[in-house]
Amino acid sequence: MKIIKLRKGLDIQLQGTPLPKLIEACGSDTYAVAPGDFEGVVPKLLVREGNSVKAGSPLFFDKAAEQVLFCSPVSGVVSEIRRGEKRKLLAVVVATDGKNESLEFKILAPEKALREAVAGVLMSAGMWPMLIQRPYGRIATVGEWPRAIFVSGFDSAPCAPDMNFILAGELENLKAGIEVLKRLTDGKVHLGLKAGTDGVLNRVTNAEQHFFDGPHPAGNVGVQIHHIDPIRKGDVVWTVDVQNLAIIGRLFKTGRVDMTKIVCMSGPQVINPYYLRIIGGAEIKSFVMNSNIKPPRKGSGARVVCGSALSGRAVTREEFMGFYSNQITVLEEGDHYDFFGSFAPNTNKFSVSRTFLSWLCPCKKYSLDTNVNGGERPMLMTGIWEKYLPMDIHPMYLVKACIAGNIDKMEALGIYEVLPEDLALCEFVDPSKTEVQEAVQNGINLMIKELS
Amino acid sequence: MIVKLIRNVVEGVKPTFEKGGRLGFLHSLFDAVDTLLFLPNTVTRRGSHIRDAVDLKRALIVVVIALIPALLFGMYNVGLQHFRAVGDVAAQASVWGCWWYGFVRMLPLIVVSYAVGLGIEIAFAQKRGHEVSEGYFVTGMLIPLIMPIDVPLWMVALAVAFSVIFCKEVFGGSGMNVFNPALVARAFVFFAYTPFISGDKVWIRGAGKGGEYIDGFSGATPLTQLGENAGDFLAEPKVWDWIVGTIPGSIGETSVIAIGIGAVILLVAGVASLRVMASVFAGGWLMGLLFNLIGGSPVMEMPAYYHLLLGGFAFGAVFMATDPVTAAQTGWGKVIVGLLTGALAVMIRVVNPGYPEGMMLAILFMNAMAPLVDHTVVGFNIRRRTKLRRA
Numbered sequence: 001m002k003i004i005k006l007r008k009g010l011d012i013q014l015q016g017t018p019l020p021k022l023i024e025a026c027g028s029d030t031y032a033v034a035p036g037d038f039e040g041v042v043p044k045l046l047v048r049e050g051n052s053v054k055a056g057s058p059l060f061f062d063k064a065a066e067q068v069l070f071c072s073p074v075s076g077v078v079s080e081i082r083r084g085e086k087r088k089l090l091a092v093v094v095a096t097d098g099k100n101e102s103l104e105f106k107i108l109a110p111e112k113a114l115r116e117a118v119a120g121v122l123m124s125a126g127m128w129p130m131l132i133q134r135p136y137g138r139i140a141t142v143g144e145w146p147r148a149i150f151v152s153g154f155d156s157a158p159c160a161p162d163m164n165f166i167l168a169g170e171l172e173n174l175k176a177g178i179e180v181l182k183r184l185t186d187g188k189v190h191l192g193l194k195a196g197t198d199g200v201l202n203r204v205t206n207a208e209q210h211f212f213d214g215p216h217p218a219g220n221v222g223v224q225i226h227h228i229d230p231i232r233k234g235d236v237v238w239t240v241d242v243q244n245l246a247i248i249g250r251l252f253k254t255g256r257v258d259m260t261k262i263v264c265m266s267g268p269q270v271i272n273p274y275y276l277r278i279i280g281g282a283e284i285k286s287f288v289m290n291s292n293i294k295p296p297r298k299g300s301g302a303r304v305v306c307g308s309a310l311s312g313r314a315v316t317r318e319e320f321m322g323f324y325s326n327q328i329t330v331l332e333e334g335d336h337y338d339f340f341g342s343f344a345p346n347t348n349k350f351s352v353s354r355t356f357l358s359w360l361c362p363c364k365k366y367s368l369d370t371n372v373n374g375g376e377r378p379m380l381m382t383g384i385w386e387k388y389l390p391m392d393i394h395p396m397y398l399v400k401a402c403i404a405g406n407i408d409k410m411e412a413l414g415i416y417e418v419l420p421e422d423l424a425l426c427e428f429v430d431p432s433k434t435e436v437q438e439a440v441q442n443g444i445n446l447m448i449k450e451l452s
Numbered sequence: 453m454i455v456k457l458i459r460n461v462v463e464g465v466k467p468t469f470e471k472g473g474r475l476g477f478l479h480s481l482f483d484a485v486d487t488l489l490f491l492p493n494t495v496t497r498r499g500s501h502i503r504d505a506v507d508l509k510r511a512l513i514v515v516v517i518a519l520i521p522a523l524l525f526g527m528y529n530v531g532l533q534h535f536r537a538v539g540d541v542a543a544q545a546s547v548w549g550c551w552w553y554g555f556v557r558m559l560p561l562i563v564v565s566y567a568v569g570l571g572i573e574i575a576f577a578q579k580r581g582h583e584v585s586e587g588y589f590v591t592g593m594l595i596p597l598i599m600p601i602d603v604p605l606w607m608v609a610l611a612v613a614f615s616v617i618f619c620k621e622v623f624g625g626s627g628m629n630v631f632n633p634a635l636v637a638r639a640f641v642f643f644a645y646t647p648f649i650s651g652d653k654v655w656i657r658g659a660g661k662g663g664e665y666i667d668g669f670s671g672a673t674p675l676t677q678l679g680e681n682a683g684d685f686l687a688e689p690k691v692w693d694w695i696v697g698t699i700p701g702s703i704g705e706t707s708v709i710a711i712g713i714g715a716v717i718l719l720v721a722g723v724a725s726l727r728v729m730a731s732v733f734a735g736g737w738l739m740g741l742l743f744n745l746i747g748g749s750p751v752m753e754m755p756a757y758y759h760l761l762l763g764g765f766a767f768g769a770v771f772m773a774t775d776p777v778t779a780a781q782t783g784w785g786k787v788i789v790g791l792l793t794g795a796l797a798v799m800i801r802v803v804n805p806g807y808p809e810g811m812m813l814a815i816l817f818m819n820a821m822a823p824l825v826d827h828t829v830v831g832f833n834i835r836r837r838t839k840l841r842r843a
Binding site for chain 1: 455458459487488489490491492493494495496498499500501502503504505506507508509510511513514583585586587624625626627628720721722723725776777779781782783786830833834836837838
């Protein structure tokens with residue numbers, strides 16, 4: 001068994017890693033699909049307020065690819081079409097009837113069925129959006145089959161959920177999901193696993209297993225692809241979130257859409273962090289309540305992040321659990337002044353540089369808040385980002401090419417291989433407080449605009 | 453409680469300094485003082501919601517802290533050299549007396565350096581409408597340390613102004629400059645006012661300024677002596693003096709021990725690159741060995757490690773070559789540029805009879821070459837990527 005060792009990276013010592021304790025959520029009244037979860041999708045509505053729907057009923061589709069449907073996670077009535085500025089569609093909200101009925105889909109044996117038929121089932125049940133295409137990290141293009149499919153079997157982000165715990169009872173569904181993916185590619189289906197663990201994912205033997213050892217971002221699928229079979233110009237590969245893989249497996253085993261998933265409530269502001277079984281798209285306030293959140297400092301607030309603290313999205317409690325997220329992180333807002341913050345020796349601030357005395361206690365966990373801890377400056381300290389990206393890529397050159405909007409340079413320096421999340425640590429450690437992830441996303445958007 | 457009071461005072465006067473306020477033209481200055489006193493309350497909006505606690509201010513303050521041993525020893529050495537020159541044996545023995553003498557002479561240099569440099573920086577920040585960058589914290593301390601003690605203040609002011617404007621601001625400010633600003637300031641003095649920064653009169657506070665040298669005393673630095681009369685000089689090398697630093701030279705450059713403490717601080721804090729530092733020393737040492745092989749003159753045959761102890765080599769390697777803006781930015785680039793910097797410095801010393809010291813010119817030259825080296829290193833990375841595709 002070959003272990004791919006990654007030396008670069010960082011495990012941020014953030015308080016609030018979930019304990020292995022599963023709580024059944026009491027259930028949300030409303031569920032929603034938010035077009036904002038899907039980068040680059042222009043939604044066209046298929047329902048109106050008052051329509052009754054079942055799990056798997058289409059709510060909207062992508063204007064650019066009409067077959068790609070986005071479906072309701074539960075049965076009930078469409079209660080609200082939520083719109084923002086310029087009537088931008090924010091969410092299609094479904095009030096659940098509590099019965100959780102699903103449309104019935106054809107049960108296919110993926111090994112024998114035609115590739116198009118398998119794809120057809122995924123599209124009609126609203127699970128095609130779970131297939132993410134690289135380069136660029138958009139929903140897979142219909143009709144363009146990948147040369148390989150990659151699934152990361154662990155999440156290494158701060159306070160991330162333990163996938164072996166989440167998926168403990170899903171072995172058969174995972175295997176079925178892998179069979180589905182195998183039908184969609186002529187190449188291999190790769191599963192990246194954390195070296196030294198032994199759980200349900202190690203028993204998913206019908207995928208090519210690879211073992212990774214090292215700090216975050218070892219669990220990022222982009223980093224794993226880079227070390228297994230790097231993406232070059234012209235390649236198309238897909239990635240699937242491992243929990244979504246189980247949901248796809250469920251669909252092919254039962255013919256029903258069952259969006260039940262386990263997410264973790266994590267972060268320094270959560271009281272006794274734990275795991276939670278919900279149905280995808282549940283309203284945030286149904287499980288983030290004042291009773292399980294620590295009261296914030298006077299005059300401040302709590303920030304709820306859908307996803308990890310490094311690359312998740314800040315949400316209000318009236319929004320909904322993200323389509324691809326397995327984690328809720330609650331942080332304290334850092335809108336306070338720190339007297340002599342730049343000079344004090346300080347043992348309670350986390351930093352990779354040893355300019356704070358806190359490096360003397362390496363095992364301590366920290367409650368990081370959302371303060372930027374400084375002002376934005378030109379990129380002065382060079383050679384730091386490189387230590388936190390375990391890829392053969394020069395991050396600062398790539399980001400500068402992104403900022404400059406230089407297509408040729410971006411391509412040459414490796415834009416095809418990365419998503420913003422892969423450079424999230426560069427953003428975290430940067431003393432100049434550069435908005436790295438935004439720059440990379442803008443670079444990717446420019447590539448798509450110019451080259452398609 | 454007191455903190456709150458100060459915060460309230462700052463908040464109270466804030467409107468006066470904001471755009472349209474009575475003192476709006478001092479906005480950049482106010483902002484600089486405010487952020488120096490208080491880490492601002494800005495929160496993340498996009499991307500990573502949490503951020504590392506380090507910011508540029510903190511990183512650069514660590515560099516200034518790392519300079520303090522060299523600064524304190526430099527002050528002591530100014531006094532010591534002076535009292536030696538005038539033959540005052542009693543005063544030489546008093547550490548405190550020597551230090552105080554140096555401190556009083558050194559202070560105006562530091563004040564002038566910071567006042568002129570920060571003044572120009574703040575004016576540019578105000579004009580361009582951005583925040584004052586902290587880069588000058590370090591530069592402002594480096595400049596006095598690499599000057600001879602007897603340099604006139606107006607000359608320092610002129611050099612600082614030249615450096616900040618033409619080496620930094622015309623390129624777009626901190627982080628955009630090609631050459632190390634502190635070294636440019638020194639090079640300015642070196643080429644415009646050569647007599648004030650070379651020879652054997654300027655390194656010791658003395659002649660004409662409160663005391664005359666005693667008969668037969670030479671204020672020449674070891675490197676000058678090496679250039680002029682290597683045979684006699686090498687007959688009895690005072691290696692221990694070079695390490696401790698009780699020799700004439702630029703204020704901060706003489707003590708290898710003090711610089712070593714600074715190097716440890718920089719490396720432990722993770723602010724400077726070990727790669728650069730080590731490869732500069734390695735480059736100088738290897739070049740010295742090469743000259744040993746060639747041989748032919750006392751300078752070429754002297755032990756290679758002498759070069760690393762003498763003159764500004766150690767100071768340049770630790771504090772100048774590691775400047776992250778002007779050094780190479782890629783891993784291999786750092787090694788290549790470092791090796792060449794060290795090698796070049798020794799080569800200038802040994803081969804060029806005109807310049808006894810080569811560190812300044814070597815670093816400046818490699819500053820200019822660093823982007824080229826980086827370009828090549830990144831080119832290999834790109835080629836690797838396209839090659840893999842064909843396989």
